[in-house]
Amino acid sequence: NAGVTQTPKFRILKIGQSMTLQCAQDMNHNYMYWYRQDPGMGLKLIYYSVGAGITDKGEVPNGYNVSRSTTEDFPLRLELAAPSQTSVYFCASTSPQGTGSYGYTFGSGTRLTVV
């Protein structure tokens, strides 16, 4: 199993550009999440999804959008990139309570720099 796969691994964007960070999981997890991690800091929740067609905002959703058309994929869209969005972005997934381990499986991250 590949687990959670994120692409690209690195990206440099110019201010005002847009991009989509891809996230795919092959564990049939219903719950998926996007977090950002600024240098030396903890993780902050951007958006999450509890199943296909269902998404909701986390702590820091401004400047981002998501969609969940399938169980496997949960892309994160950045519109009009700003320097404040320079960060490492992690996608994670887990299975609902009562079906086994409740811990998150994280992808390897996308390191984004906005200049």
Add this chain to the structure above:
Amino acid sequence: GQQVMQIPQYQHVQEGEDFTTYCNSSTTLSNIQWYKQRPGGHPVFLIQLVKSGEVKKQKRLTFQFGEAKKNSSLHITATQTTDVGTYFCAGPKAAGNKLTFGGGTRVLVKP
């Protein structure tokens, strides 16, 4: 809103020594999870504690959940260079199993 705090922020440890890192929540938690992130890597799930006062061990790592389910600790014995990294605790918010992460304890080991 729910806050999760960890102390210390940094822990410099001599190889072979023991240390403890602490996690405190502003609200009672249904469970608490611990993750390890190696430098340049991604967080990796270590363990979940559910019961009040629960203690679990993984080799040299001992995890404890407080009686009031508002705090937790991670104790590492005989620290090794492989223990280098940042250890995060995280507590779930209600719906969707959304985790609130603490700021992490960054562990540096002196050989």
